[in-house]
Amino acid sequence: MFLTFLQSAIRFSAVFLFGSVGETLTEKSGNLNLGIPGIMCMGASGAIVGASTYVAAVGGVGGITAWGATLVTIIFALLFSLLGGLIYCVLTATLRCNQNVSGLALTTFGVGVLSFFGGSADTTGFTVISGFFRQSFPIGDNPNWFETLFLSYGCLVYIAIIIAVIAAIVLKKTRVGLNLRAVGENPATADAAGISVTNYKYGATLIGSMIAGLGGLFYIMDQTGGVVEYTIDTYGWMAVALVIFTVWRPNWAILGSILFSILYLLPNYVSVSFAEREVIKMIPYLVTIVVLVITSIVSRRESQPPAALGLSYFREER
């Protein structure tokens, strides 16, 4: 019982992990992308469009192949979320619109996009494609605890963790990461050091968006098993909260996302009343507020958000 609970929590955590790693990268460039929930919705929309286009192209369920289906779906999900990120970048980095407004607008837009494609697409064959995404390591019918906890997930869960680890390493150990952090902390300094602020903002935001978009894909294709659901923006907001919770560290997000998903799924595994259930669902946000309070009391400079987060950068402004 507890094992299954933990297993499903770890699996579900991928949604948060994709979202928060993507948002962390974006925020490290100084872009406070509140459009992440929308971008995750767009990733999901991409997956829906990709899968239904693929099924139509191969002539029905019979023609589906594992590699073809997964690749096409992933590519579409990436393209859709890339488009979301691009909208955000053009608005904030090129046109220098207010980041909060642009982000919130993008979220509203993404939710709409998901409703549109989710409602209109032909979902024939989705369960089959979902089966490919959910394909785990070969474990028997009676897996032991190790196999259950570590080997029983679809590829996207592992990809999420690998991406989080890579993101952490890139941020901490590489020149690209150093430059990116400099752009988010003090764009004028980065600019004077010869770093292209715009390129880094675009790069980080677009890559971050694509990673977040995979979260949407994961939810539709793995978590729900090919059934279109419209709750993705909720998880998007939790992912944004998770970024603060993990004080902008993708490696901590791995554990943080599992914690969030444990808290989120807990009501399904314990018998509680409706009211108690809703209270438990609030806990992740409460914990985030507590973390915010603690980090601001401790006021360690390394635990603070990037100094230029949410600000547009103009070179010739004094």
Next chain:
Amino acid sequence: MAKPVAVQMKGISKFFGEVVANKDVDLTVYEGEILSLLGENGSGKTTLMNMLSGIYFPDEGEVVIEGEPVVIRSPRDAYRYKIGMVHQHFKLVDVFTALDNILLGEEMPRYSVKERAAELKEEAAEPRYVVDNDDAEAPVKTVRATDTKAGRAKLALRTAVLPVVKLFKKAQFNWLPRKRGQKAREIAAKYGFDIDLNKKIYDMSVSEKQTVEIIKVLYRGADILILDEPTAVLTPQETEKLFDVLRNMREDGKSIIIITHKLNEVMEISDRVAVLRKGEFIGAVNTSETSIPQLTEMMVGRKTDLNIHRGDPVGCEERLTVEGLSFTDHEGVQKLKDVSFTARSGEILGIAGIAGSGQRELLETIAGLLRPSKGTIVYHDPATGKDENLVKKSPAKIRELGVRLSFVPEDRLGMGLVGSMDIIDNMMLRSYKRGIPVKIDKKHTVNVPLILDRKRPRQLAERIIQELEVVTPSTHTPVRRLSGGNIQKVLVGREIAAAPTVFMAAYPVRGLDINSSYTIYNLLNEQKEKGVAVIYVGEDLDVLIELCDRIMVICAGKVTGIVDGRTTDKETIGLMMTDSLSSENSEEVAND
């Protein structure tokens, strides 16, 4: 001049909208010299140098290096031509270590697949000569690697994997090595910088940050160093240290351009002086052949009186009595220890001390911004004759009591003015609570609260602009767009307009040019003549002695003495500033 030319600027002009920042400037910098770029605020010194360092691009004119005109469009271009600039507002990332800041933006070596492929091809096609003893007719044979099938296959394979090699090379260079910064440490040692490169910037003092900036520029290979007002934030001792380092660099053949308006320093450090006025180049002279009055004239355009006219104290009633004041900050450091003094009307009380000795805390405690742990601050009201204790009262409360206290804080745009608001709005900060005056009949007006009166603040703003000669495009320009001197004039003007009885100013001339500085001194003297008790915190001891009637010396939060400005000298004050410091330190060591 025997020295070779390092860089030449010819006919440079730069316009910001309708504002002419630089007009037809010609400037030549030689190798191995220290050049001072002198000019008043807003004379276009920084703009000119920003064009050399790639922040701005000139609208007209050209930059010539080694006889060739060059285009500098970005800081990176500037580094390519070995030009680096230390800006007045440091460009450092606070949460990084000094080293990471220095390494930031280092250019990655290029790895071109195409070039490498061409190289491999050439290598393979290179003929080799093999001696074949069996063949009597032509024993020496030319063999190429591409002649055999295996050789061609090898070449194709090596070419094919090049993109992968490139990826690895890039990743390898991208990796930040654990032991990095050997070169930066060598530079620091070479020029005599004393700094821990693993320290985080936010833990550093201003002088340390400046050191990091200079090492950063040197690390990037700059031979021409531009320093924008490097001494504005330094103590005299730190300035000396900096100058030593700069002299070391000059010995090393580097060219150094110092943007400044401090004439003493110009005379002390530079070999040549170039003067700008209102964006135009006035001339360049050798420091050894010029004098301070001549430079002032070049800079200001007319002969300037560099004397402060100190009148005798007027009235001399006790206005503010501070008794046993102590203050401990939130980190538990005791910033003020048992401070007692009296400020009298009609005189200027100077406060001297090493930066950070508690001057700021003292003024902020009096202004009601900080709460002292002990002591009293008694204000003697000249109108009512009553005494008021100001301790633990907020600034608003103090004003309600009718205490007319004006405060020019050292942090002008942080505490004094709101940078993004215009001059009128900044005037309103002091008056908005009064509300709008409404005439009820011919004799009486009442102030209706909650509705803003823009008329009087606008008149005040216009008056200040006119009387203090504030240079601004309009009253609606955000104050942070003004130059330092003009910002200060706006602030001082507003505080004076409040008709204070106590006027406190902390470093009011910091970062200001001569003309603006003397305007401020004159304003302080005017206030004194009006019978205001002026408290002036300054750093330039010569000015303190010339300006103040009495000087209180403060050291590590303790008053070490109050001397008469007319009879004292620099050495006495300097001794009081430092002598007790050393005894203070020994005391602390004993306590530990």
